[in-house]
Amino acid sequence: MNIKRICFQPHEDKRGKLVSIDVGKDMPFCIKRIYYIYDAAPEVVRGRHAHRKLEQVLVCVHGKCKIKLDDGKEKETVLLDNPRVGIYVANNMWREIYDFSDDSVLMVFASEEFDESDYVRDYDEFIHSIK
Ligand code: TYD
Secondary structure, eight states: OOOOEEEOOOEEETTEEEOOOOHHHHOSSOOOEEEEEESOOTTOOEEEEEESSOOEEEEEEESOEEEEEEOSSOEEEEEEOOTTEEEEEOSSOEEEEEOOOTTOEEEEEESSOOOGGGEEOOHHHHHHHTO
């Protein structure tokens, strides 16, 4: 699977690092929504769904977690542990997010507003829908 990583170049000086995300330049879509996940216990699995239309970029801005991506043909797991790297998740991609560290903060940039009808929460339905 060809997972797209987006690298953000931090502005660094002796005060620390600052990452700025320019929507037109750094993102493969126009951002309509941003959310973040924190306080996820290490044993939980989040996600477990696909989206019909929504695209996302995930950045673990603090701590770490793993994401397993599945396009119905191939599966690949990526460790998110770098606030300078975003993982692009296209539509029609099953994702499971797990192994959260206690301090993890997962920032998600989304191409659409929240819409429950865009979710495919059943794996068999997902496999069926992409055929
Ligand atoms: P859910 O999408 O199930 O989380 P995850 O993908 O991490 O497993 O969302 C959890 C709850 O939050 C659910 O009740 C829907 C709600 N929610 C919103 O209201 N707005 C949002 O932008 C998101 C992502 C979720």
